[in-house]
Amino acid sequence: NAGVTQTPKFQVLKTGQSMTLQCAQDMNHEYMSWYRQDPGMGLRLIHYSVGAGITDQGEVPNGYNVSRSTTEDFPLRLLSAAPSQTSVYFCASSYWGAGANVLTFGAGSRLTVL
């Protein structure tokens, strides 16, 4: 049981490059989400999904795209990287229902945009 797996762990990009952060979970969780963690800002929700084929925006969605074609995978795409997207990114998932919404987090992906 791997839980939530994020790849890559570290990435350096140049401004304007695109990339995809991968997130996979093997717990059959309906809910998946992406956060960015910045000093003094806490965790901010980028995008989330409550099931395959369903995605929605969080607090800071600009510059990011997501898709949910399977229950297991929820990739985060940076379309044209900017230095403001330098951050640590966390993927998290959970079951969805009354009393069941405890998030399981991935190990994080540290992204630097030069």
Added chain:
Amino acid sequence: AQRVTQPEKLLSVFKGAPVELKCNYSYSGSPELFWYVQYSRQRLQLLLRHISRESIKGFTADLNKGETSFHLKKPFAQEEDSAMYYCALLRTSGTYKYIFGTGTRLKVLA
């Protein structure tokens, strides 16, 4: 607007002293509230949730709807409690979203 406020960025206490990490929220419905913790070089993980009403690692948190607070308390801090603590609110109506506070770094000094 829904918001979670953690007023302290850093809280330093001596080992054996009581700890209180503050969390206030604004939400018009009935929220679910959580404390998540991130120890050094470990993943973020759940510490406790208000609906469980349990004590984990000596920590407790009571939901006070009148004061819209969910403060985290421990009577005697241990060095291994040093970590980053996040208070989080889950909207339970409308769009289901987690809202996290900005976090409080707890340092327990020997």
